[in-house]
Amino acid sequence: MKIAIIHDWLVTYAGAERVLEEIISLYPEADLFSMIDFLLPGERGFILQKEVKTSFIQKLPFARKKYRQYIPLMPLAVEQFDMSGYDLVLSSSHAVAKGVLTRFDQLHISYIHSVIRYAWDMQHVYLKQARLDKGIKGWIARWLLHRIRLWDLRTANGVDFFIANSKFVCGRIKKIYRRDAAVIYPPVDVARFSFCADKDDYYLTASRMVPYKRIDVIVDAFSAMKTKRLVVIGDGPDFKKIKSRAGKNIELMGYQPTDVLAGYMQKAKAFVFAAEEDFGIVPVEAQACGTPVIAYGKGGIRETVLPDKTGVLFDAQSVESVIGAVNEFEKTQDKFDYAAIRTNAERFGSERFKREFKEFVEGEAVKYFPTSR
16 A cells, blocks of 8 residues: 655654654655654654655745744645545644545544644633733634634544544544544653652653643642752743742753653652643653652543552642642652552553554555455
């Protein structure tokens, strides 16, 4: 079969790109498409140095840094890709990739990292964070999101099979598209995050500093718990704001390479996480180090953290809830089995992902295409 792989955009190496990397490793002869490709020469190893076929958005002004502002044009852009020469189309989608146009005799399997959250159930949150909840700009944004919802719903009909990255996302697919989806958890490089049972007396959080990650809530909570040390790793638009509210017991390290992050994860007494994620790779990486997780108990985290076994869950993104969860953890921390925490993380490894993804894709392909083809 001739295979095409389509990804939303290539600007960095994050969770969705880890999935893309494994898909490409399974089908290295496939052609790769993306709305934009601004990976630097030294960043292209995970796509096997492939030449990427991009959309017209690649050439629009300021697309390298302002590509998100072109999201209203991306439905049109993805529909311009010519898939007519392919038997199998694999889309890796958290925005528009699943909307690529295919014929009735082509098999399209879409791995969904997330539905377009800012257009569906989290529209009001995103508009407020972007300060687009009022005025004429707010009304324009709402109208554009309305149009994206209509397009997103229509294009679900062009997908033959959905794969969700968690049961949480599977529920979103069922709610929005009225379609069933298989669940294949994304790959976590547990081998890179080594087990360590010797813990130090500090807590750790690590994330890109954007509003929905709620690093501010964690920092405010530890600023109120002056005797507890918190290390914060990560950078982003909210870094200066978060630094300005951090107490003396909080160390903000900014961006750090993976090896440094892994070292701090190994020694932390617990990893603290306050975001609502569709899956959440970083808390699994922490568990791979044998480190318990204190997390907001909504979203994919409920599938990766086992209460009272590998961590503690809290029920609100608030300072009070974080403080309460930390205190609860400290009362029971001697009961956590670090080796068992590592074992829990191992069920999300890369080899498991490749095996399950290949079995699903090739199983459906065998059924879909005549043996004579």
